Amino acid sequence: MSEVHAQTVAYVRDTMIPQEAPPPTEAGAIKWLRENLFSSWLNAILTVVSLYVIYWVVSHVAGWMLFGIWDAGSLSECREVRDATYGEGASVACWAVLTDRWDQLMFGFYPSELYWRPVLALVLFLVAIAPVLYDSLPRKMLWFTAASPFVLFFLLWGGTIWGPLAVAAGFAIGWAVLRFATPVIGDLGGIVAAFVVPILYWFFAVGPIAGALGNAIPIGIEFVPSDDFGGFMLAFVIGIAGIILSLPLGILLALGRQSDLFIINKFSVIFIEVIRGVPLIVWLFTASLLLNYFLPPGTNFDLMLRVIIMVTLFSAAYLAEVVRGGLAALPRGQYEGADSLGLDYWQSMRLIILPQALKISIPGIVSTFIGLFKDTTLVVFIGLLDPIGLSNAIRATTDWNGIYWELFIFIGLCFFVCCYAMSQYSQWLERKLRTDHR
Amino acid sequence: MKKSVFYGTLAVAAVAAGTLSAQTLAEVQERGSLNCGVSTGLTGFAAPDASGEWQGFDVAMCRAVAAAVLGDAMAVEFVPTTGQTRFTALASGEIDMLARNTTWTFSRDVDLGFEFVGVNYYDGQGFMVPRDLGVSSAMELDGATVCIQTGTTTELNLADFFSSNGMSYEPVPIETNAEAQQQYLAGACDVYTTDASGLAATRATFEDPSAHVILPEIISKEPLGPLVRHGDNQWGDIVRWTLNGLVSAEELGITSANVAELATGTDNPEINRMLGTEGEYGAMLGLDGDWMVRVISSVGNYGEIFEGNIGENTPIGLARGLNAQWTDGGLLYSPPFR
Numbered sequence: 001m002s003e004v005h006a007q008t009v010a011y012v013r014d015t016m017i018p019q020e021a022p023p024p025t026e027a028g029a030i031k032w033l034r035e036n037l038f039s040s041w042l043n044a045i046l047t048v049v050s051l052y053v054i055y056w057v058v059s060h061v062a063g064w065m066l067f068g069i070w071d072a073g074s075l076s077e078c079r080e081v082r083d084a085t086y087g088e089g090a091s092v093a094c095w096a097v098l099t100d101r102w103d104q105l106m107f108g109f110y111p112s113e114l115y116w117r118p119v120l121a122l123v124l125f126l127v128a129i130a131p132v133l134y135d136s137l138p139r140k141m142l143w144f145t146a147a148s149p150f151v152l153f154f155l156l157w158g159g160t161i162w163g164p165l166a167v168a169a170g171f172a173i174g175w176a177v178l179r180f181a182t183p184v185i186g187d188l189g190g191i192v193a194a195f196v197v198p199i200l201y202w203f204f205a206v207g208p209i210a211g212a213l214g215n216a217i218p219i220g221i222e223f224v225p226s227d228d229f230g231g232f233m234l235a236f237v238i239g240i241a242g243i244i245l246s247l248p249l250g251i252l253l254a255l256g257r258q259s260d261l262f263i264i265n266k267f268s269v270i271f272i273e274v275i276r277g278v279p280l281i282v283w284l285f286t287a288s289l290l291l292n293y294f295l296p297p298g299t300n301f302d303l304m305l306r307v308i309i310m311v312t313l314f315s316a317a318y319l320a321e322v323v324r325g326g327l328a329a330l331p332r333g334q335y336e337g338a339d340s341l342g343l344d345y346w347q348s349m350r351l352i353i354l355p356q357a358l359k360i361s362i363p364g365i366v367s368t369f370i371g372l373f374k375d376t377t378l379v380v381f382i383g384l385l386d387p388i389g390l391s392n393a394i395r396a397t398t399d400w401n402g403i404y405w406e407l408f409i410f411i412g413l414c415f416f417v418c419c420y421a422m423s424q425y426s427q428w429l430e431r432k433l434r435t436d437h438r
Numbered sequence: 439m440k441k442s443v444f445y446g447t448l449a450v451a452a453v454a455a456g457t458l459s460a461q462t463l464a465e466v467q468e469r470g471s472l473n474c475g476v477s478t479g480l481t482g483f484a485a486p487d488a489s490g491e492w493q494g495f496d497v498a499m500c501r502a503v504a505a506a507v508l509g510d511a512m513a514v515e516f517v518p519t520t521g522q523t524r525f526t527a528l529a530s531g532e533i534d535m536l537a538r539n540t541t542w543t544f545s546r547d548v549d550l551g552f553e554f555v556g557v558n559y560y561d562g563q564g565f566m567v568p569r570d571l572g573v574s575s576a577m578e579l580d581g582a583t584v585c586i587q588t589g590t591t592t593e594l595n596l597a598d599f600f601s602s603n604g605m606s607y608e609p610v611p612i613e614t615n616a617e618a619q620q621q622y623l624a625g626a627c628d629v630y631t632t633d634a635s636g637l638a639a640t641r642a643t644f645e646d647p648s649a650h651v652i653l654p655e656i657i658s659k660e661p662l663g664p665l666v667r668h669g670d671n672q673w674g675d676i677v678r679w680t681l682n683g684l685v686s687a688e689e690l691g692i693t694s695a696n697v698a699e700l701a702t703g704t705d706n707p708e709i710n711r712m713l714g715t716e717g718e719y720g721a722m723l724g725l726d727g728d729w730m731v732r733v734i735s736s737v738g739n740y741g742e743i744f745e746g747n748i749g750e751n752t753p754i755g756l757a758r759g760l761n762a763q764w765t766d767g768g769l770l771y772s773p774p775f776r
Contacts, residue, residue: 076753079645089645100488109490227515288523292530383478383518383527393486393518395616396479397493398753402643404620 068093068406073100074399097403098410101394105410108230108385114158114222118233121155124148125240133425149244156237159223160214166206174198226304230385232414238304238386239373242311246372247365249312250319251358255349257324268320275317281378283310288382307379315372322364326357359433366426370419387411462534462666462673463507463724471513474500475533478518481615481639482748482756483539492516495747496537499558499664499681502737503535506680506729511736521590525550528667535677537664539633541591546665555678557663558740560760560769562656563595564634566641569649571628576655580605585618585627587611592632595658615640633660639754676723683712683730685772687739689763694738701731711775719775740770 024030038044069085069092072078078094086092098105107115128148131141150164174194182190214220229237256268275283287306330353338348358365380389391407394400466472476484476496484494492514501511517533528536529551539561540546542554567573576599586593588611600607610627612618619640622630630637634656641647664681666674687693690709692700701713710716714727721727737743748756762768 075643104486104488104490109486112489225515227517285522289526289530292526292532380478381520381522383520383523385478385518389478389518392614392616393479396477396481396485397487398481398639398642399488401481401639401753402619404616 064091064093065409068095070095070099072096075402093406094403095406095410097394097400097406101390101400104394105231105387105390107233108390109228110224110230110233111222111228114224117155117158117221117224121152122236124155125152128152154221156229157224157226158221160210160218160220162210162213162217162219163206166210166213167202170198170201170206173201226302229304231387231390234304234379234384234386235373235376238308238311238376238379241308242315242372242376243369245308245312246316246319246368249316251323251354253316253320254323254327257320258327272317272320275313276321280311280314280375281381283314284378284382286310303382303384307382307384311372311375314375315368318368318371319365322361322368323357325364326359326361327353329360330356359430362426362430362433366422370422373418373422374415387414462670463676466507466534470508471515472500472504472507472535473515473517473533474503475517475519475524475527475536475538476500477538478520480539480636482635482752482754484516484537493747495559495743496539496664498737498743498747499537500535502684502733503677503680505732505736506725507676509732511732525552528552528665531667534673535664535666539662540665542661542663542665551668552665553668553674554663554665555674556681557661557769558681559635559662561633561635561660561662562760563592563631563658563660564637564656565653566622566630566637566650567628567653569651573653574651576653576657577603577605579607579629581607582628583608583610583626585610585612585621585630587615587618587632588613591658591660596631599657619643635748635754635756638756639748642753642755672724676725679723680733682772683733683775684737684740684743685763685770686712686775687730687734688741688770689765689772692734692739694735694742697731697734701728708775 021027025034037047067086067090069078069081072081072094073096075094075097078096082090082092082094103112103115107118110118125148127141128145131137131139131145147168150168154161154164174197177197178190178194181193185193253268253272256264257272259265259268284307287310288303291301291306334352334356335348338352341348343351377386377388379386380392383389385393388411391411394407395403476492476494479485480494480496482494483496484492487493497516500514500516504514505511517527519527519533519536519538524536524538524540525546527533536552537558539559540554541561542557546552547554565576565579567579573579579600584596584607586596586609593609596607596609607629610621612621615632615636618630618632621627622640623644630640632640634652637652641650641652644650664677666677686708687697690706690712692709692712697713700709701715703715704710707716711719712730714720714729714731718727720729723729738746744756744758744761745751748754750757758766758768760769762770764771
């Protein structure tokens with residue numbers, strides 16, 4: 001064979017040609033630019049125009065932001081500093097309003113010597129939520145998670161320690177009723193009693209018990225009324241409480257809407273449609289104005305508590321529909337498979353249906369949460385001083401009247417950081433839970 | 439949670455049979471603090487400072503009542519209210535009095551069931567224009583674009599003014615005063631209209647206030663005053679005579695500096711009656727004899743409050759104008775302490 005070649009081919013290369021670099025137009029940055037930015041005349045023109053627009057925006061905004069003034073006591077001082085530093089009429093931001101009013105934007109009117117309490121509460125909240133978010137953490141931490149609502153309440157509002165303890169005892173009572181009364185009065189009776197007894201306890205017994213214990217053994221820290229809450233602390237308290245309370249309620253409502261039990265089904269449908277069909281701002285006005293007329297004068301049904309309840313109900317209605325979408329997306333076979341294993345309703349929901357349905361619903365659930373968190377700014381319309389409300393109040397002082405964008409940019413940035421973190425977590429969770437074969 | 443709300447509403451609705459109490463004074467004294475409704479933020483009238491203390495002209499009214507009733511001008515819980523929530527907050531008893539630059543009108547006084555105890559600031563709607571526009575009177579504003587806050591009486595006043603003078607205008611609706619400042623400075627409108635005090639406060643924040651003029655025409659009456667609920671005349675009298683006392687004190691020359699000295703007794707019987715060295719005027723209100731001494735020593739008289747918060751030496755720089763004493767050509771005229 002080789003001899004044939006030797007005679008028929010004049011020259012055979014016996015070494016490999018060394019690898020050449022690809023032509024410059026087909027490699028590296030130039031290739032990327034050609035393919036993505038300048039692939040045709042139209043794209044080239046659009047690219048140039050876009051670059052100019054970006055340059056124009058950045059050149060105007062970046063200087064304004066970066067050269068901003070951080071150290072001044074009022075807007076007029078800011079202007080003096082600016083005139084001295086950059087010359088008359090230069091356009092720079094006055095970030096000094098943030099340093100001057102930082103505490104207020106963060107904590108509202110919370111007593112300054114007690115700032116450690118909300119800060120500690122935030123840290124404890126992160127510790128409490130961690131085992132829920134990351135299942136690699138020890139499961140024992142969930143005990144702290146269960147106790148955290150009462151710990152956080154105690155830290156934020158203060159007062160006697162017996163209030164949160166007495167309320168927490170209600171859950172123990174409910175559990176005890178469920179555990180010990182069910183064998184006596186049957187399943188349905190047990191469930192009903194496990195709801196009714198703690199509610200009766202909370203309404204009629206908690207106050208006197210906590211009061212009596214508080215008088216007998218006064219343990220507590222300084223009480224801070226809700227009126228003193230403000231700024232981002234208020235947004236966080238309303239947002240986090242709403243998120244945590246609305247998820248279980250939303251799941252229950254979604255299950256209720258799918259239920260065959262007539263009353264539960266109709267109640268869920270009506271609840272969801274009514275709450276969802278009315279704007280949140282109307283519910284907030286209801287909480288702040290209408291309820292006042294029902295309450296006897298002098299009743300102190302905390303405005304913030306009313307707002308938390310309304311926000312919770314509102315987002316629970318949305319969540320219910322999101323979760324219902326997840327439930328509907330499951331093939332019927334999953335339900336039938338659960339039945340064929342002999343699982344009862346709650347077991348099949350807990351072990352088979354909900355884990356899959358919730359996984360499907362994660363993007364929708366997180367959108368609802370992000371929406372809820374941003375909606376907390378609506379409380380400005382009922383006179384609560386959230387960050388937006390405080391920005392108005394800060395502008396109303398003679399020191400800072402006339403300042404505008406700096407406050408909005410800061411508030412927007414803070415909200416963006418929180419919402420982006422939520423979104424990133426949900427994407428991480430989706431990747432982690434992905435079981436399909438892609 | 440939904441159940442607890444439901445049961446809660448039922449339970450409280452059952453208890454709510456009681457009528458609004460006529461015991462405001464006793465309640466306030468038992469509570470140890472006065473719940474006073476103020477604006478969520480209005481320059482010069484009510485705003486929290488950097489340390490969270492509320493400051494302002496309306497705030498001083500709250501502090502004066504607290505000083506009279508509780509002996510401590512700082513014993514006030516300020517409840518920020520918006521234009522929508524203020525009247526419900528007062529009607530439902532959430533606040534004891536409202537001092538929120540609220541215009542005294544017939545329907546608010548009669549139909550809503552409130553009692554305006556007097557006027558602490560005589561305001562009126564005005565116009566501000568850039569000096570470059572060359573306008574010196576509101577009658578030259580035909581065809582102008584006007585920045586106006588929506589849903590307020592200023593909107594209606596503006597429409598009345600232009601139509602009654604046969605002029606046309608183009609409204610630029612805006613939501614808040616801060617937004618209005620931005621729009622006006624950006625040239626989105628030729629004219630900004632709101633209460634004259636608000637215009638002055640806004641103009642004071644501009645880089646170059648002298649480039650803008652406030653036109654002389656005032657097109658509406660806006661008597662702003664504190665108000666209380668109907669039905670508790672004793673409480674209404676306390677707030678009314680605290681306000682009257684502030685005004686009278688200025689007229690009679692009682693200031694926070696000399697009140698302690700005057701309280702030991704003077705030749706002027708009216709001062710003596712006010713400060714409790716003659717007669718039992720405090721007791722008639724259900725208070726002690728020193729009530730007015732406490733008020734003036736803690737917040738000053740009307741003139742001091744005005745100068746400290748919105749007067750010509752503050753950045754807002756309002757002249758007394760209509761709010762001068764009647765002896766100086768203004769409208770402040772307190773009934774006598776007799």
